[in-house]
Amino acid sequence: MHYMDFKFKIVNTIFSSMSKASIQSVILFLTFWNVLAYNIPFVVSVYNIVGHQSLSAVLLLSFTIFSLCILNMLFLTLISIKPLFKVLVVMQFLISTILLYSNATGKQYNPFAFDFYEWLEGLGRFFTFHFLLMLVFLVCLPSFTLLKIQIKWGSLKNNIIRWVGYSSISILILWCCFYLFETRWSPVYHESRSSLRNIVPFHFLDSSLKFIKQQYLNPIYDFTIIDSSPTIPSSKRNTTVVLVVAESVRADMFLSHTINPLIQSINTQGITIEACNTYHTSSLQCIFSFLSTESYSDSKGKHQQNLLDIMSLAGVNIYWLANENQCGDLCIKASIERVPFDCQKKDCSDEELVNMRYHRVLSELSPSEPNLIILHLKNISSPLYSKSYPKSVGSNHPTCDTALVSQCTDTQLINSYKNSLNYVTQLLIDINSYLEEFQNKYPTVETALVFTSNHGESLGEGGLYFHGAPKNIAPKEQLMVPLLLSDSRLNSDCISKSANGFTHDQIVHTLLHKFNIATKAYKANADIYTTCEQH
Missing domain, CATH: 3.40.720.10 (Alkaline Phosphatase, subunit A)
Structure with missing residues (x-):
């Protein structure tokens, strides 16, 4: 009984200390939460590519984590509008958790499917014990904590200054990071393209914007039927062609x-x-x-x-x-x-x-x-061409065997490409x-x-x-x-x-x-x- 009382007092103390907080503190807390709770798979994928055995690799990994923090801070600042903030953040928790589970298990489906039964079947794949556990710890608990906090917004003037100032500074920092690390990050980006979906929830937001642009903002063209009845003579149908498309x-x-x-x-x-x-x-x-x-x-x-x-x-x-x-x-x-x-x-x-x-x-x-x-x-x-071929065809040496191509000479890179x-x-x-x-x-x-x-x-x-x-x-x-x-x-x-x-x-x-x-x-x-x- 004493243990339960002690535990309750700790929880109560935590919530009491968090019952009031400035919007800046809340954004800072949520920034770290988003990176740690939802983006670890992406950080791990970058770590698997660059490793940790060189100063360049450590700097690049640190740059990745820092950029994720600034990106999240920018996102949270942009949605920090008093009447909508908590609702939008809770929605972000839910979307991020769904994406995290979907990327980890490969259980994806099209939420825009027109067939109700197909939509329902796809939704049903998510109702597992693992997913429900994630909902509790990654959606319910942080949402409950956020809703308990009384955010101190300050005056409207201060909010506008904060919104413009934080957004501008975040964008400036991201631009400076990109400018300083572009040559180092570019090869890692090419190598980790399949892992970009793990940048939660920004890959989702980017895909959503592209979907909206494609569906509603692109020029509307009438579909052109070039030929509705192409034919092949019955005496000339015995043709087999193999078309090979590489990249x-x-x-x-x-x-x-x-x-x-x-x-x-x-x-x-x-x-x-x-x-x-x-x-x-x-x-x-x-x-x-x-x-x-x-x-x-x-x-x-x-x-x-x-x-x-x-x-x-x-x-x-x-x-x-x-x-x-x-x-x-x-x-x-x-x-x-x-x-x-x-x-x-x-x-x-x-x-x-x-x-x-x-x-x-x-x-x-x-x-x-x-x-x-x-x-x-x-x-x-690209850039890790050495992953594209078995060793048996690697006749050109030396090769570039790291995604950090700045550590390789052009000759090594070209040799790897020739082996491909x-x-x-x-x-x-x-x-x-x-x-x-x-x-x-x-x-x-x-x-x-x-x-x-x-x-x-x-x-x-x-x-x-x-x-x-x-x-x-x-x-x-x-x-x-x-x-x-x-x-x-x-x-x-x-x-x-x-x-x-x-x-x-x-x-x-x-x-x-x-x-x-x-x-x-x-x-x-x-x-x-x-x-x-x-x-």
Whole structure:
């Protein structure tokens, strides 16, 4: 009994001491609470990347934690409006807890689903003992504490000065931190992109703003039907094509470093083309769009038929195979089979994707039907290229084996990147080998292998690294990518002789030609086969 009385007195003392507090003290307390309660997974992910064995790593980790504190302070200051503050903070507790649990367990769902039963089923996945425990300690208890506190706001004038002053100082500090640590943080950002969702709740806020912009603020376009009835002649349906799309493969290094062993092992032709953009999502959408690289925009691209839509209508069987990057908006309208991956590991390699998934799909295809297999390889992981390939292909030394590329020389970084290209080369040889087996088994089938990358990569040229620069100022290393085409129907070197200003535009029309699809979308002057025949 005495113990319970003592415990009650302690709790009562804590709440009594916190019963009144200035808004500045409350914001400071909530700042530390948000970082410690909801953002530890992100801090851990950064720690796993940079380690702690060097002064640079310790400084970068400290910078990350400090920036999270300032970011939270800015957020809390912006919502510190007297009538709404407590309500908004409690909502933030709830959203942050849901995101924390969702990221930790992978139990995510679309809250905007129109089907009530689908929404209810997704919501039901959260009702576990673990989640309820998190609700108690991360939502209920801090909310109860906050509601018990009587906040001393001060005068309206002081509140306005505080709001403007704290916001301005926070933004200034964040800008200074970014300016001082940009070169050190940039490679860590690229390496930890998949962990950015752990920045709670800012990734949610950023995604929400993007959703609102996409749904309500973008220009409204009428959906354009390019062709509602594309066809393939019944006598020309026995075509199977494999399209391989990689990321971060720049043309100059890949073609000079890789093309010779590829030419020796498979009948292929390689050229340099211009990519649509310098970052993944936009370029991938553009590769399958009928808009030109000059006129393409994500909004326009989503409001008209793409290559997959036309092929699906024409009766082509489409298979999308990817390790982690699914087709998203590209596949909304088309009938596309997303083949499940048998790999049970957390991080499956592209080699396993090829040997387990692609080989199985190829062996089960109907040779008398038109088939398109799209292999979307995992990106060459910048900046830690050494994670992108097995040691067996690492013929270039020394390499850069840390995300802190400032500790590496450009030579080490380039060697790691070249080893990644070795791995891509080996994958393409394996992909083609399986396709040749299929061709030998069904000699009457028309086959082709197409390879490209959705953007290139900077490796120190002009002081730039990685990719993602705005297209209008992007260097050629980020825009010029390889295009390989292996098809026995093509005369040797005809592509290189006829290529003049080729871009990603050529891919869609070349594939339409290969599948013998009669459609209004087809442009002969952008078709590599037609261009070759004219030379």
